[in-house]
Amino acid sequence: MRPPSAPAGPQAEVRHASHAGERAAYARLVRRRILLVAGLGALMLVALLFDIATGPSNLPLADVVSGLLNPSGLDAPSRVIIWEVRLPYALMAVLVGTALALAGAEMQTILNNPLASPFTLGVSSAASFGAALALVLGVSLPLIPADWNLPAFAFIFALGSVLMLQAMANLRGTGVETLVLFGIALVFTFNALVALVQYVASQEALQQLVFWSMGSLSRASWDKLGVLALVILAVVPFSLKASWRMTALRLGEDRARSFGISVRQLRFFSLLRVSLLAATSVAFVGTIGFIGLVAPHIARLLVGEDHRFFLPASMLAGAVIMSLASVGSKLIVPGALLPVGIVTALVGVPFFMVLIFARRERL
Amino acid sequence: MAPLLTLDGLSVFYGRRPIIENLSLTPITGGGVTALIGPNAAGKTTLLRALAGLVPAKGSIRLVGMASPAHPLELTGLPVSQHARHVTYMPQALPQRVALTVFEATLSALMSARSDVVLSTSEAQARALETLERLGILDLSRRGLDELSGGQRQLASLAQSLVREPTVLLLDEPTSALDIHHQMRVMQLVAELARERSIIVVIVLHDIAQAARYCQRIVVLEHGVVAADGLPEQAITPQMLARVYKVEARVEPCSQGFLQVIVDRAA
Numbered sequence: 177m178r179p180p181s182a183p184a185g186p187q188a189e190v191r192h193a194s195h196a197g198e199r200a201a202y203a204r205l206v207r208r209r210i211l212l213v214a215g216l217g218a219l220m221l222v223a224l225l226f227d228i229a230t231g232p233s234n235l236p237l238a239d240v241v242s243g244l245l246n247p248s249g250l251d252a253p254s255r256v257i258i259w260e261v262r263l264p265y266a267l268m269a270v271l272v273g274t275a276l277a278l279a280g281a282e283m284q285t286i287l288n289n290p291l292a293s294p295f296t297l298g299v300s301s302a303a304s305f306g307a308a309l310a311l312v313l314g315v316s317l318p319l320i321p322a323d324w325n326l327p328a329f330a331f332i333f334a335l336g337s338v339l340m341l342q343a344m345a346n347l348r349g350t351g352v353e354t355l356v357l358f359g360i361a362l363v364f365t366f367n368a369l370v371a372l373v374q375y376v377a378s379q380e381a382l383q384q385l386v387f388w389s390m391g392s393l394s395r396a397s398w399d400k401l402g403v404l405a406l407v408i409l410a411v412v413p414f415s416l417k418a419s420w421r422m423t424a425l426r427l428g429e430d431r432a433r434s435f436g437i438s439v440r441q442l443r444f445f446s447l448l449r450v451s452l453l454a455a456t457s458v459a460f461v462g463t464i465g466f467i468g469l470v471a472p473h474i475a476r477l478l479v480g481e482d483h484r485f486f487l488p489a490s491m492l493a494g495a496v497i498m499s500l501a502s503v504g505s506k507l508i509v510p511g512a513l514l515p516v517g518i519v520t521a522l523v524g525v526p527f528f529m530v531l532i533f534a535r536r537e538r539l
Numbered sequence: 540m541a542p543l544l545t546l547d548g549l550s551v552f553y554g555r556r557p558i559i560e561n562l563s564l565t566p567i568t569g570g571g572v573t574a575l576i577g578p579n580a581a582g583k584t585t586l587l588r589a590l591a592g593l594v595p596a597k598g599s600i601r602l603v604g605m606a607s608p609a610h611p612l613e614l615t616g617l618p619v620s621q622h623a624r625h626v627t628y629m630p631q632a633l634p635q636r637v638a639l640t641v642f643e644a645t646l647s648a649l650m651s652a653r654s655d656v657v658l659s660t661s662e663a664q665a666r667a668l669e670t671l672e673r674l675g676i677l678d679l680s681r682r683g684l685d686e687l688s689g690g691q692r693q694l695a696s697l698a699q700s701l702v703r704e705p706t707v708l709l710l711d712e713p714t715s716a717l718d719i720h721h722q723m724r725v726m727q728l729v730a731e732l733a734r735e736r737s738i739i740v741v742i743v744l745h746d747i748a749q750a751a752r753y754c755q756r757i758v759v760l761e762h763g764v765v766a767a768d769g770l771p772e773q774a775i776t777p778q779m780l781a782r783v784y785k786v787e788a789r790v791e792p793c794s795q796g797f798l799q800v801i802v803d804r805a806a
């Protein structure tokens with residue numbers, strides 16, 4: 177036990193020295209995290225470039241780089257390959273990875289559950305059901321162009337599923353465990369409904385549906401990229417603004433409330449952001465699991481849970497994994513483009529395991 | 540003048556079931572520690588959470604502050620952000636698996652509600668370090684919360700409450716995970732802080748002798764009703780223990796004059 181603080185001469189000096197030491201240590205920690213986030217950003221750019229440079233048409237990396245910098249210097253086929261196929265696919269991978277990872281990171285925090293992600297709590301299943309309705313029953317929405325019909329259906333159902341979670345969250349006395357259980361119930365419900373639709377589907381529609389549910393970047397286009405980029409740009413500032421509050425929420429719900437945080441409001445707006453991010457991503461590329469679950473874990477291992485760093489690190493980690501998965505989808509079977517949803521887990525799991533073991537050794 | 544907390548006709552319901560019914564207390568004064576004791580399910584935690592504004596309550600909880608004694612502040616129904624300027628609650632359950640350091644966690648207690656505390660980052664850092672030092676855990680500041688022992692974690696949690704410099708500090712069994720040494724340390728510290736800053740401390744305790752030793756006032760709850768209230772020697776009596784705790788017990792001062800409870804058998 178220390179005596180009640182009476183800053184006498186030499187004692188006060190010791191105290192200031194130790195405080196300065198702790199402040200310097202914290203400044204170093206913050207710097208290290210900024211560097212780690214920047215490092216992830218650099219890694220993402222490398223992965224992106226690698227992704228653009230990879231493909232069945234064997235364009236040399238140098239040609240790809242010069243083609244990106246100076247499109248008019250390209251011959252027509254190369255220009256189409258780079259600007260209409262590879263670049264949109266690669267950017268879509270990065271944006272989808274970013275959006276799903278941010279959605280997962282926020283869900284894990286506000287639901288206080290490390291297994292929460294858009295995939296595990298029904299968003300992807302709901303989107304699949306929407307897609308199934310559009311594909312199999314051939315229903316279409318008024319005022320929506322034909323090739324946006326399917327994404328629109330997927331979006332509406334994905335959004336609906338998060339809004340149902342939202343409604344549950346607003347019922348008085350619902351704990352986060354109940355919410356997670358409800359999310360899992362949504363997964364089973366929508367999977368059952370998809371199975372039902374599949375059962376009555378024609379051979380052709382069934383094939384399309386199965387392919388859709390695998391998740392593929394081949395549905396990328398510049399206008400879809402624009403929409404997704406807009407959603408991310410609109411959402412991220414609000415996520416970052418809530419970062420201290422989300423950090424405090426990690427200390428417990430009662431704790432956060434006694435710090436003056438309206439947890440209900442925080443959860444409401446966070447779930448709103450999650451619904452936009454997840455629904456838009458899933459609508460455009462189909463079901464891609466794992467990213468929303470694992471990218472936040474990777475970020476947590478790297479930078480901890482100060483959300484000022486945790487959220488950006490999650491987004492970048494998601495973008496990196498998705499980019500690498502996109503590369504993998506082109507390389508695993510030479511000449512064929514595998515649906516990226518199949519590859520994400522195959523690429524992400526080893527990455528994750530390496531980090532877990534690296535951390536174990538450090539402890 | 541020390542602050543005062545008054546409770547008048549307070550009722551708390553879970554659904555339709557009343558946990559606390561029409562509870563009133565003479566004002567709780569700052570500068571000392573008030574213990575809430577009672578058997579399991581007596582409503583201790585519920586009362587504390589009601590004081591913290593975490594469960595909706597009927598009735599009145601008023602804070603007569605040091606600054607404006609003529610204008611008591613009605614705490615019931617106050618928005619959580621305003622409530623938190625005056626009252627801080629330390630829950631019994633501590634978070635698990637959190638990748639934050641002790642310093643970051645303490646800092647987040649200030650930074651997450653900066654609008655009502657009005658602090659620069661640098662001031663917040665200075666205040667967090669002072670608090671850790673006051674609790675004697677400055678050397679733990681860089682350690683992760685999940686690397687701490689149970690006792691260290693409770694001290695870190697106490698730091699998160701104290702750093703906000705509340706007028707009312709509510710502690711729910713802060714010594715439950717601690718060995719005897721740390722129990723004494725925390726209780727001494729809390730008593731010192733209450734005196735030094737002349738704040739109101741209300742603490743839920745299971746250990747009756749501990750409550751008798753460190754608290755100036757004991758409130759005994761039973762089924763949401765006050766069963767006894769007063770100085771330790773007034774509230775802790777064999778009759779009360781028989782009636783409320785259903786034990787046959789003696790209450791005797793030890794050779795140093797501290798009240799001890801010796802339980803002979805369950806009644």
